[in-house]
Amino acid sequence: MNDRKHIGQEVEKTLNSLDGAKRATANPFLLTRIKAALQKDEKGFWSKSLTFVGRPAFAFTTILVAILVNAVLFLEFKSEPSQQSSDGEQLFANEYNLANNTIYDSTVEPE
Amino acid sequence: MVLDEQILIKKLKQGDEAAFKEIVGTWQNMVYNTAIGILQNAEDAEDVAQDVFVQVYESVKNFKAESKFSTWLYRITVSKALDHLRRKKRKKRFAYIQSLFGVNNEVIIERPDFQHPGVTLDNKERAAVLFKAIDQLPENQKIAFTLHKLEGLSYQEISEVMKTSVSSVESLMHRAKNNLKKWLTGHYENEE
Numbered sequence: 001m002n003d004r005k006h007i008g009q010e011v012e013k014t015l016n017s018l019d020g021a022k023r024a025t026a027n028p029f030l031l032t033r034i035k036a037a038l039q040k041d042e043k044g045f046w047s048k049s050l051t052f053v054g055r056p057a058f059a060f061t062t063i064l065v066a067i068l069v070n071a072v073l074f075l076e077f078k079s080e081p082s083q084q085s086s087d088g089e090q091l092f093a094n095e096y097n098l099a100n101n102t103i104y105d106s107t108v109e110p111e
Numbered sequence: 112m113v114l115d116e117q118i119l120i121k122k123l124k125q126g127d128e129a130a131f132k133e134i135v136g137t138w139q140n141m142v143y144n145t146a147i148g149i150l151q152n153a154e155d156a157e158d159v160a161q162d163v164f165v166q167v168y169e170s171v172k173n174f175k176a177e178s179k180f181s182t183w184l185y186r187i188t189v190s191k192a193l194d195h196l197r198r199k200k201r202k203k204r205f206a207y208i209q210s211l212f213g214v215n216n217e218v219i220i221e222r223p224d225f226q227h228p229g230v231t232l233d234n235k236e237r238a239a240v241l242f243k244a245i246d247q248l249p250e251n252q253k254i255a256f257t258l259h260k261l262e263g264l265s266y267q268e269i270s271e272v273m274k275t276s277v278s279s280v281e282s283l284m285h286r287a288k289n290n291l292k293k294w295l296t297g298h299y300e301n302e303e
Contacts, residue, residue: 003303007296007299007300007303008296010295010299011292011295011296011299013237014237014238014240014241014244014295015241015288015291015292015295017230017234017237017238017240017241018227018230018234018238018241018260018261019260020231020234021227021229021230021231021234021238021260021261022229023140023141023144023229023261023262024140024143024144024147024153024156024227024228024229025140025143025228026139026140026142026143026157026160027143027157030135030139030143030157030160030161030164031132031135031136031139033157033161034135034161034164034165034168037161037162037165038165038168041165041169
C-alpha cells in the first residue's frame, strides 16, 4: 500500500518536473546558418542542374539515346532506294538549269 | 497583432534583411525550444530551426495575418519537427532491416537520456524520465503536451496551432496525461 502511494507521488512529481523550466536558447550563430542556407538555395538551381547532368545515369541515357537515333537514321537511309537520290539530283539540276547541254541539243528556231 | 509585428512582416515581404534579422532574433528561442521539446536532440532542433526560418523567408508572402505570426511559426515548427522525426524513424527502421540481412554492420547506438537545458538542476533526473515517457506518446498528444508544458501555451492557443477545437485539445491532454501516468507507474514499479 505504501509502495503504491510512494509510486503515485513519484509519478506526480515527475509529471510536474517541467514546471518552471526555462526556454532552451538557440545557438547564437543561427542567423549565420540561416543566411548561408538561403544563399545555398539561391545558387541551388545551377548547382542542382549541374549535379543532375553530371550523374552517370544521365550520361548513360544520353549516350544510349544518341546511339538509338544514329541507328534509326542509319537504317532509314539504308532501306531507301538509291533512285531517290538521283531523282533529287535531277530535280536540282533542272531547277538551276545545270543540264550539260551540247551544241547538238540546241535547236534553231526557223525564222 | 502588434503594430511592430505588422510592420516587420510588411518589411520582410518587401525583402528587407534587417526585418528578417529582427524576426529571427525575436522568435529563434521559441522555435528552438519547441523543436527541442519534440525532437529531444539539440542538433536536430538546430537543423529544424534553420529550416523553419528559411521557410519563413521564402513563404512570408503567403502569410495572410488571419492568425498570429507566432501561431504560424509554431505550425511550421511542429510540422518540420514531425517530418524530421518521421525521416529519422524511417532511417532507423531501414538500418535495422539492413542489419538483419547483414548488409549494414554498423552498431546501432542507443541514444542517451535527453536533458532539456532549461530544466532546473533538482528536476533534471525526473525530467529526463518524463521525456522518455513523452517520446512514447502518439504524435498529437506529444505536440499538445509539449506546447503546454514547455512553451506554456493555453489550450486555446494550442487549438489554434493544431487547427482543432479547444475540447479536442482538452481530450488530447487528458489522454496524454493518462498515458504518461501509466508509463511512469510501470517505470517506477520496475525500479523498485
